[in-house]
Amino acid sequence: MKIFFSSILCFALAFTSCNKKSxxxxxxxxxxxxxxxxxxxxxxxxxxxxxxxxxxxxxxxxxxxxxxxxxxxxxxxxxxxxxxxxxxxxxxxxxxxxxxxxxxxxxxxxxxTDSVPTCYSRFVPERTDDYAWENDRVAFRTYGPKAQKMIEDSVPGGTLSSGMDAWLKRVEYPIINKWYEKYVSGTGTYHEDTGEGLDNFHVGKSRGIGGIAKKADTTYYYSKNFTSWKTITTGPLRTSFVLQYADWDASGKSISEEKHISLDRGQNLSKFELKINGVSSISTGITLHEKKGVTTTNKENGWMSYWEPHDGSELGLGIVTKPKNIIAFDKYDTTLKDESNLYAELELENGEVIYYAGFGWKKSKQFQNQKEWETYLADFAQKVNNPLKVTLP
Missing domain, CATH: 2.60.40.1180 (Golgi alpha-mannosidase II)
Structure with a gap:
């Protein structure tokens, strides 16, 4: 009887396994x-x-x-x-x-999934109203409406910028919550490197790494801080979220802007999926900071780069997109504070375009020189233009 029962049990388990397989x-x-x-x-x-x-x-x-x-x-x-x-x-x-x-x-x-997974993002009300995101290689943040209003009301501590800030991490584990906790508790600052990296990347009015602008005549115009946010996912492989912006003016043209941003594990570049109304093209840019670095553009393969000395180390900034998206590059050099940027003007298709923007910090030991950084961008671009092909049954 026991043998009979055992046989039935084994058969049932095997049937369940086969059923799952089917x-x-x-x-x-x-x-x-x-x-x-x-x-x-x-x-x-x-x-x-x-x-x-x-x-x-x-x-x-x-x-x-x-x-x-x-x-x-x-x-x-x-x-x-x-x-x-x-x-x-x-x-x-x-x-x-x-x-x-x-x-x-x-x-x-x-x-x-983990409560704080490898690919993580969140709204940060404890530091005014940042939105921050990271993976195992890089981290970023940008700024919300409260930070904008503080500037407009002359309240100290605000930030007026739709540029994208780079947080130079050099560890694979998540740091966003840890760094903000130091800020809130007063036990430290993320502007000093204690072994994990730091925020010493200046954005100001610049486009930072991947902010957008619209050129009219000889002037670039851009939005203010994001007005709302929505987290879509965090997890072991991807974090993604959506930022909305108030309509903004570019020499008489009213522009609406929505950014769907995602960052995948193992990558240095965030993916930006834009929805824009009011114009047929938009420019994405990377700050030139003190203009002491080297710019490189490659329209044929769809990328641009800026490699610069940075606070005792070196830093590479880059943008990748499909070559067909690129209308022209523009190294915009001005005496106006924080407004010198390397731009790629991108054609919009039905009001949409996709590009990737990010950085590589020498101190993180991911890239040691300009050549390695540009090789990474070229390789990334090649793969964007020749994605893995999936065949479904």
Whole structure:
């Protein structure tokens, strides 16, 4: 009798396992380039998988390498905030000019992630009203309406800028909360490096790293601080959020602006997805600070760079986009404080355009010189223009 029961139990477990297997989906990922690929995110839209009613009942999905049967780190994302998962993302390692199969499989345990994951962002009301974001390599922040009003009301401590600030971290773990806690508690300051990095990147009125502007005649115009924010996701592989701005004027042209910003694990560049109304083109820029660095532009491959001496070290700033987006580059050199920037004018398609902006700090030991930084940008651009190809069943 015990043997009979045990056999039934084993059969039931085997049936459950087989049943789960039958509900899995195989997708193919192809690398079209003759170089190995890693730290690149594959996106699977769950709606494109044409799930059965049984499959739709699952609230968690994982990803396995079919050959090794090893589970990859993955992340589920609710893009529109309706309470249902829209995207499944993962970062495969794919050899040059090769294809790999991956199994998308249902998981019985509930989906969860760390409270402060590798790719993290949040609104920071305790430091006026910053919005800050980071991954395992870099960190950024930008400024909200309260900081703007403080400047307009002549209250000390405000910031008036739609530029993007770079936080020069040199550790892989999250630092945003830790650095702000030092500020709030008065136990330290993120303007001094105690081993993790620091904020010594000046933005002011400049575009920082990836802020936008519109040129009319010989003058660049730009928005003020963001007016509202919405966090979409944080997790092991990606953080993303949306910033809204008040309409702004560029020599008589009223411009509306929305930025959807995301940052993936292993990357130095944030992705900016713009929605702009009122003009047919927009410029994104990187500050030239003291104008002591070297600018490089490459329209054919879709990138621009500024490598500069920076507070006893060196710093590379860069922007990458598809070559077809670029109308022209403009090294805007002026005597006006903080207004010298290297710009790329980008053509809008139906009011939208995508670019990537970020930095590499020599002291983080990620890049040692201008050549290494520009090689990274060129490689990043090549992969943006030749993404991993996903074939669904």
């Amino acid at each position: 509900e899995s989906i195989i997708v193919k990922v192809e690398n079209p380039l003759p170089v190995d690929r890693s730290n690149e995110t594959v996106e699977i839209k769950l709606a494109d998988l044409q799930l059965t009613e049984v499959q739709k009942a699952y609230t968690n999905w994982g990803v396995n390498d079919v050959v090794t049967e090893k589970e990859l780190v993955s992340q589920l994302i609710d893009q529109d905030g309706d309470g249902n998962w829209d995207l499944l993302i993962f970062q495969p390692e794919v050899k040059a000019s090769s294809k790999m199969d991956f199994e998308i499989f249902p998981k019985k345990e509930a989906y969860q």
